[in-house]
Every structure is written in C-alpha cells, then in structure tokens.
Amino acid sequence: MNINILFNSPLLGIKMIIRLIIFLCLLAPLSAQADEASDVAAFNTVYGEYLDLVNTSKDLDAAIISAEKVYKLAPRIYSKKSFEYAVITYNLANLHDEKGSIFENENEKRALKLYRDYFKIIDKLKIPQDLDYIDKYFAYTTTAHNIDSDNVSKRHEKKLIKIAKNLNLADETKAALNFKLGKLKIRSQPSKNAAKYFNSAHKLYLSAHGPDHLKVADALFWLGIIQTSKENDENANKYYLETLRIYELNLKDDTDLPISTHVFLVNLYETVGKTEEATKHVLATAVPDSDDTRYIRPLYQAPLVMPKDIPNEIESYKVVLNFTVDKAGHTKNIIVTETDDVLFNENSIASLKKFRFTPTIKNDQLIEKNDVSLTMNYYTLSRYLPPRRLFDPSSVWFQ
Secondary structure, three states: OOHHHHHHOOOOOHHHHHHHHHHHHHHHHHHHHHHHHHHHHHHHHHHHHHHHHHHHOOOHHHHHHHHHHHHHHHHHHOOOOOHHHHHHHHHHHHHHHHHHOOOOOHHHHHHHHHHHHHHHHHHHOOOOOOHHHHHHHHHHHHHHHHHOOOOOOOHHHHHHHHHHHHOOOOHHHHHHHHHHHHHHHOOOOOOOHHHHHHHHHHHHHHHHHOOOOHHHHHHHHHHHHHHHHOOOHHHHHHHHHHHHHHHHHHOOOOOHHHHHHHHHHHHHHHHOOOHHHHHHHHHOOOEEOOOOHHHOOEEEOOOOOOOOOOOOOOOEEEEEEEEEEOOOOOEEEEEEEEEOOHHHHHHHHHHHOOOEEOOEEEOOEEEOEEEEEEEEEEEOOHHHOOOOOOOOOOOEEEO
C-alpha cells in the first residue's frame, strides 16, 4: 500500500488516519522484539551446547569453538559493561589458558587479552576483591608470566599481595598465595624472585601450623632447590635435612616426598664430592627386587664430556651400556653393548662409574643387581636443546 496516497486521499477520514498512524508506530517495536527474541533463542542454543561440551566432553578444542560462539553472541543479549558479559569473557579466557598450558603461544596470548578485558569490566563495576577475585587474578598473572616470564611486570604480583593484606586473611591463606607465587616465579628466576615468596610462605605456615607441618616442609623443600641453584650448598643441605625430618615425621616410608628429598641430597653431596655422605640417602631409596630393571633409577648423573672432533652433520649419537649396581648404588662391570661411534665409549664408561643408582632389596637384604642397562644420547646440534636455558652443545640425555 502506498502511504502517500492514503494520506492524500480525501476519502480517508480523520479517525482512519489516526488508527493507521498508531498501527505503523506499533510495527517497529514488534519487529525489534522479534529480532531480540531470535537473538535470545540463538544465544540460549549456543550456550546450551557450550555447557554440554564443558560438562561432558574432554574435547578442549570443541569447547573453545563453542565458547567463542557464546562470546560473539553475548553482546546482543548483554551489555559489554555487564557482569554477565564479564563472566562469559572469563570462561573463554580460562579455556584458552588451559589449551595454552605454560608456554607462550596464540592461545595464551588470547587468554591474556580476555583476562585483561574481564578485569576492566569487573573493576569498573566495583566487584568486591575477595578470594574469588584473587583466584581469577592469579590466573591472569600466570598467563602474563607465561607470555613473558623473564620480564613480566611485578604489578600483578604486588596487587595480589595487597588484596590479601587488605582482606586480613588467615596466615594459612596468605601462605598458600605466596607459595603459588613462588612456584610461578621459580620457572624463570629461581634464585631471585621466587625466594622471597617461599620465605614468606614458610614464615606464614610456621605461624599457622607450627614447625612440624607438611606445608612447612613443602616451603623448605623449594628453598633448598633455590639454594642449590645458587650453589649455596650449606644452606641447601640445611633446608633439605629439615624438610626430610618433617616428611619422615608425618609420612609413611613408601611415599614419594621423602624419596625426592633423599635424591636431592644425593645430588648435593655427589656434586661436591662427598660420596660417603651421599650413601645414607642412596640406601633410603632402595627398591624391591624385580625382573624389570626400569625401577633401578639413576639418582646422580655425572657430567659427560663430548669427544673432540665429532662432525656436526650427524645430529645425535647413542651408546648403550650394561652394568651391575652394587649394594650402595655404585656401578661396576660396565660394558658397552651398542654404540654409534667407538669414540664415545671411553667417556661413557668413565661417566657411568661416577653415577649412583637406587639399590635393590630382596628378603629385607640389600643385593647387587646385574644386567642393568642405560642409554646415553648425545645431541650435537643446538636446535635439539631445550629452550630458555644455557646448555653446552655437548649436553647429554639419559634413558
């Protein structure tokens, strides 16, 4: 119908014109309501699919694709300044964060941006900075650290500590936060920034639980690792021994934590040439006799020198050795059973003589274990070396 013709027609009465105007005015909101209903229906469908994937499937990629659809449709339903939109943003960030793990990659970069957007929204909404806020902000801090672990801003860490202080949290809760920050920082700068967090965690755990609690031992264990990295052997020894005392007081003999501490003490003593002092801790790692020699593990691996004049065109070399582990974890009767180049044999044998292994127990007695084998892999090209650490090109991996 031509509207101009209707309004210009002398046959159209005033009442009809008024009715037509009212009708036309109602058309626009009805159309808008229909569009909005369609948007809500589409959003609910996509959101339902997302919830099903998150709750029932282990397919992380599918969950991210679904969450991205929810995120894209959300502005049609919620304001970008709303709490609901913030929650959707955080959930998507968390999925990308899980996919990205602890490495710098596109998923972590996407997670970092989304976390940043989330906190911009909830800070403007003045959402209380409670324990839930701390947990989510720690995820944000971790992702920032993964993107640039060596130069990450301390602003995030300071904010977390400030919030915890303002909340007047219990010592146990503050200790847990410091411990998590220590674990985060030790990945990049173990001798510098991590120590202050583990020291704070240790003091707070002492205040909360006393000197014999397992969490006190956990903090001491990491302080020992930091002192080892700084080659402060005396302090490292002190921390490890106190850790071991607490573990043995609280845990059964077959648990991993005391064994791990014994292993670190073996490495500490062997590194400084205190072989006899290492023996006590070697014996504490003894395993029951078995036909499977994989349980005979190297506790200390002596450095190995790459032979001279090895051509770099060859990417790797392998030497397989067979030997006996005596009652104290020392090696003897070493022979080479397979080699890629005889030039590696002498160095391999010399190194293996300095190794310490888990001893074997049979009928409650220590025994020698024969026919143990070890593969030494030599990699000559730097591109095969693990990133972010300074390695000598003659680095060796043991199997």
